[in-house]
Amino acid sequence: MTDLALRQLRSDATDFDEQLRRLQHWSAETDKAIEQRVGEIIDDVRRRGDAAVLEYTARFDALPVPSMAALQLSRDELKQAFDAITPAQRDALQAAAQRVRSYHERQLEACGRSWQYRDEDGTLLGQKVTPLDRVGIYVPGGKAAYPSSVLMNALPAQVAGVADIVMVVPTPRGERNALVLAAAYVAGVTQAFTVGGAQAVAALAYGTDTVPRVDKITGPGNAYVASAKRRVFGQVGIDMIAGPSEILVLADGSTPPDWVAMDLFSQAEHDELAQSILLCPDAAYIDAVRESIGKLLPAMPRRDVIRASLEGRGALILTRSMAEACEISNRIAPEHLEVSSRDPGRWEPLLRHAGAIFLGAFTSESLGDYCAGPNHVLPTSGTARFSSPLGVYDFQKRSSLIEVSEAGAHKLGPIAAELAYGEGLQAHARAAEMRLERGIERD
Missing domain, CATH: 3.40.50.1980 (Nitrogenase molybdenum iron protein domain)
Known part of the structure; x- marks a missing residue:
């Protein structure tokens, strides 16, 4: 087994919140x-x-x-x-x-x-x-x-x-x-x-x-x-200012550990600042994934990059339950989130923040990168809390349409005028009121 210095955390540790904060830290400041x-x-x-x-x-x-x-x-x-x-x-x-x-x-x-x-x-x-x-x-x-x-x-x-x-x-x-x-x-x-x-x-x-x-x-x-x-x-x-690539795997211990290890590698091989995290309530399974990492890493062509990524920003985290793992995942708001579980549909409703959610053991993140269909341009560095994947909506703009009828002008005019006077904008108010005083003369 390789002597990989991959950090291992426990959610029940008294200083876990601080450890998680340090793990998530990445400065987007440019030189x-x-x-x-x-x-x-x-x-x-x-x-x-x-x-x-x-x-x-x-x-x-x-x-x-x-x-x-x-x-x-x-x-x-x-x-x-x-x-x-x-x-x-x-x-x-x-x-x-x-x-x-x-x-x-x-x-x-x-x-x-x-x-x-x-x-x-x-x-x-x-x-x-x-x-x-x-x-x-x-x-x-x-x-x-x-x-x-x-x-x-x-x-x-x-x-x-x-x-x-x-x-x-x-x-x-x-x-x-x-x-x-x-x-x-x-x-x-x-x-x-x-x-x-x-x-x-x-x-x-x-x-x-x-x-x-x-x-x-x-x-x-x-x-x-x-x-x-x-x-x-x-x-x-x-579209966005993207940070290093990320993967977070929620595992219940039912997926072959070699699969999860390789999924962690799939983001770690991007660059040394990429982040790969495993959340799991099964300590024995975490040990099995760690063994798989040690076994598989030497054969990877980009093993030096993977090692630097895992040692620098990776983690294996033991949680008290899958529900708690979901809560921690929401705090992290990862770019790629794999739910490697026998029953992924049970946990998906608990997951609020992620760029893309991959459900089930057969749904490797790499399929999403290339050919599943959804976009692989995803928010990183916790920005999935407030932003979305690239999509059709990013290449469109929206204009509001308003066509007020004469009856509508009589209903809305007093409301607009009252608020405009309150803001000290007399021209706004009078523009609305004029529509109340007389209509348009038609032939």
């Missing part, structure tokens, strides 16, 4: 040097446009090109990438895309439609739902390629009715990932640029001669990308 550099890049791109984007792409991605045309990908090039991948990869992309599309189409039916009604006075009230005109999706590149991120960001935008989906993806040294480009073709990306970093975010937010200005930017990235998204928010919309 001041990064903030300053990102600010300089954004200002430069806003001022010089394409020329600045070309300069930073040459500097940071070792990709010197004479013009932006060399960084722009046509739909034909995306189609060529799709045709060039293996049949198995094409089948997997299309199957995953179909499931993601179907899920978001149901989401559209449930919450993405306009509605209106008339009250007893004939006044029309309602909500008009319209898609954003153009969105930008940021797809990470460099250390790894993420075709799944393309699907999860582009498909809900497409289902929402967004006409123009602009993808930016860094390609260090000009190395393009065929699966990412193929995914862009499958997901309906309309424009694509091999640009990354803060300069890509700035180009999308402010527009250049080549890169169109968008209404919203979604998708994950490194500290520079996160800082840039934070800075341009207000100029454009953004």
